[in-house]
Amino acid sequence: MQSPFISKKGFFFIFMYQTKDMKKVLIIFAHPMEQKSRVNRELIDAVDGMDHVTINNLYERYPDFFIDVKYEQGLLLKHDVIIWHHPFYWYSAPALLKEWFDLVLEHGFAYGKDANALKGKKVMNCITTGGREATYAAGGLNRYPIDNYLLPFNQSAHLCKMKYLKPFVVHGVHLLTKEEIENYKIQYKQLIKKLGNGDQ
Ligand SMILES: Cc1cc2nc3c(=O)[nH]c(=O)nc-3n(C[C@H](O)[C@H](O)[C@H](O)COP(=O)(O)O)c2cc1C
Structure with a gap:
């Protein structure tokens, strides 16, 4: 039934206006044992299908670890917000995400004189940890706050002139x-x- 307040055309324009202005979010998901995941898989499922979201599943895309650098750089260019989403492994990220950093964030593209491809984009980590929050503090098993362990990500973002946001942990x-x-x-x-x- 036709709404008495707004035409079908009006709905279409409002819809177009809303999606057009949304910032595009790229989730770079790295989980080597996704089939056993209890939490990360659920988090990904929760946001899968949102109009402004792209999920780039690294272990699914590159089971042999051969990263397509140009493709990954192209994805970065097309998005406004980047999320490194991964379980916390040995106080860092799973190996394929490290490989992604080493190859994709190239000198001349991501950092260096006149390299501004990522300038101004927002970036953050979404991580899950086995250790409870209380263990990530002085006197706890893991001794330091989680932000300390994430400093390499924070600094990498800074070097690439990106804005590092508070992590989702x-x-x-x-x-x-x-x-x-x-x-x-x-x-x-x-x-x-x-x-x-x-x-x-
Ligand atoms: C190889 C490996 C290394 C891990 N290193 C850490 C660690 O440094 N700190 C921590 O709190 N948990 C660590 N864990 C626990 C994982 O973070 C945890 O299993 C994961 O977040 C679970 O998420 P999932 O249910 O989505 O698989 C490690 C687990 C594995 C398998």
Whole structure:
């Protein structure tokens, strides 16, 4: 039935206006054991299909570790916000994401004199950790706050003239209840929506 307040054409224009102005978010997902994932898979499923979101699953795309550098650089150029989404492995990222850093963030493209391809883009980590939040503090097993361990990402972003945002961290994944995981999915989806609206 035709709305008394707005025509079909009006709906179409409002829809076009909303999606056109959304910031484009690229999620670079790196999980070598995705089939066993309890939390990351759920987080990815929560945001999969959002209009302004591209999910680039590195282990699915490059099972042999041969990264298509030009393709990856092209993806970066087409997006406004980049998310390095991965489980926290040995206080860092799984190996293929490190390979991605080594090859894709090339001198002359990502950093160096007159290299401004990534300038002004926003970037952040989305990570899950086995260690509970309390362990990432002085006196805890992991001794230092999680932000300390993420400094190489933060500094890499800085070198590439990108703006490093506060990370989205899910701690103690093995102890989370289904309800807690559901809650994190809602939070992640809200964050991705905000990033799309430029509110974050
Ligand atoms: C090789 C490996 C290294 C890991 N290193 C860490 C670590 O440094 N700190 C930590 O808190 N958890 C560590 N973990 C636990 C993972 O972060 C945890 O299993 C993962 O976040 C679970 O996410 P998922 O349910 O999506 O697989 C490690 C796990 C593996 C398999």
